[in-house]
Amino acid sequence: MISRRGLLKSAVALAAVAAVGGHPQFAFAEGETIKVGILHSLSGTMAISETTLKDVMLMLIEQQNAKGGLLGKKLEAVVVDPASNWPLFAEKARQLISADKCAAVFGCWTSVSRKSVLPVFEELNGVLFYPVQYEGEESSKNVFYTGAAPNQQAIPAVDYLADGGVKRWVLAGTDYVYPRTTNKILETYLKDKLGVAADDIMINYTPFGHSDWQSIVADIKKFGSAGKKTAVVSTINGDANVPFYKELANQGIKATDIPVVAFSVGEEELAGIDTAPLVGHLAAWNYFMSIDTPVNAAFIKDWKTFIKNDKRVTNDPMEAHFIGFNMWVEAVTKAGTTDTDAMSDAIIGVSVPNLTGGYATMMPNHHITKPVFIGEIQADGQFDVVWQTPGLVMGDEWSDYLPDSKDLISDWRKPLSCGNFNVKTGKCGGKG
Known part of the structure; x- marks a missing residue:
């Protein structure tokens, strides 16, 4: 029987994987693009939070194209508006994967929107990078959770x-x-x-x-x-x-x-x-705009230049998209293809810089390593960090505090390839 401790040890070992270096300069292939889906509410109750995530994805895609694109092809953003309508998220996800042929989708904010699209991504074998903190109790082979677990x-x-x-x-x-x-x-x-x-x-x-x-x-x-x-x-x-x-x-x-x-x-x-x-x-x-690091200062400068508004702010889910997008680029480069299965295998262990002065690593449970910060609201709308973890915390997809989950782990590497492996029964299944 595989022990939870043993699997976690192997997962932690992967966190030491060094970041992959720079990107080669490609000439764009004639008439070919790699499409990237952006699935965020631009209207409705969640637009206050999600519109800026659409904007930062457009910035990241523009920056990558300026570096030569990906695999010699230009990245093309495909933006849809699910309008804070949870069933519409599923419809738009199907459009992005089936009709638009997007190689990856970056999107959702609420868990109800993620739950709505999850069956679509699993049915069509698409890829979703999800950038927002969530409740855990889930690990899908088709989702990469770049926001915080509980x-x-x-x-x-x-x-x-x-x-x-x-x-x-x-x-x-x-x-x-x-x-x-x-x-x-x-x-x-x-x-x-x-x-x-x-x-x-x-x-x-x-x-x-x-x-x-x-x-x-x-x-x-x-x-x-x-x-x-x-x-x-x-x-x-x-x-x-x-x-x-x-x-x-x-x-x-x-x-x-x-x-x-x-x-x-x-x-x-x-x-x-x-x-x-x-x-x-x-x-x-796991990030505040006020954190003083060179990489964050550069990101903020790029963002304000791109958005053409010096008053616009940055936030945690934007950093999660920054991390997730760069991980996807590294994994596609490593695999030499945007194929879902090949990219998903290649991304495990990939490390890229975060904006707070360290690195984020994609772990076998499709969650990433993160620092944790607590900030106090200041009069200018920024946060003063009053506490932080001494190091990185690995996301725990299944809560140790719920009886039905405490014995479950996720490891999407072969041969286990399971999102809900029970370390007591030695079986995979029951949740996912």
Whole structure:
């Protein structure tokens, strides 16, 4: 029987793989392009977060073409708008793979959109690079998860707050799979690992685009008045964050009273609201625009030049696309083809620079290594990093804190080639 520890050791060994060097300069082949799909909402409730990801993909593709393209061919972006409509995501994904013949697709934000397209990518053997933090509990051979798993964002954030004396917890989220599954993991973690009583956990869900936060924020304020330090762990997504934070300010809730740590609020979302009353509230990500490294400074400069707007910001999912796109380029170059299976084999172990001064490595479970940062909101809408992991964290696709998942691992290398291998039964299957 293969042990979890043994497989993880072999996976960690792959993290030491050095980054592949520069790209050869190709002349474009006549009349041939490699199509790259961009599957992000440009309208609807998620446009506030996803439009900028479309823009950064266009920048990355333009930059790669300036280097000579890929395999001697020019990259061609194919942009679609699934319009924050989850079934439409699946329809647009099928179009990108079947009709447009895209070699790879970069897209989705919400887990419900990823779940919608997943059967399409698996049926048609397409490739999706998914750039946003998610709930875990999934590992597909057709998806590369360049956003954070819960152990790369949610668990470290809770530990940080607990170390700061938080005893009561509000788990507030949008009503769909990512917040519900993440909060299921966090509730179990709080009770079993941190000894938090059930009465000290308040859970609340609201629909996408929710705008009336007065009574909910009042309930949070009342919950925090019991004499124990209280914090909000927010998995609220999309444009509902704008009225939520405004209502916190309206009711006088400051970070010194009830701090909020958010997993889906970054620089882009803060650009639309008055941040002065929110100073000191927190976010947990794997990248912040304020991180001072030469590679990040160059990225920000390139971005502002490309977008022709010096006020536009960068954020964590943009870095995830930066990493994922460069990994794809390296893997295609290594394999000598855009073929899904050949590229997928080649990408395991590929390391590319991140924007925070290190390297990201694609692991056998199709997740990447990441640092974790916690930042405080500043009056200018940027984040001041107040805590970070001492090194890189490998994404854990199956939670150690859920009974049905704790014995599962994923390893897409041959001969295992399994996304849900049970280390106790020695069998593959049951989940995926």
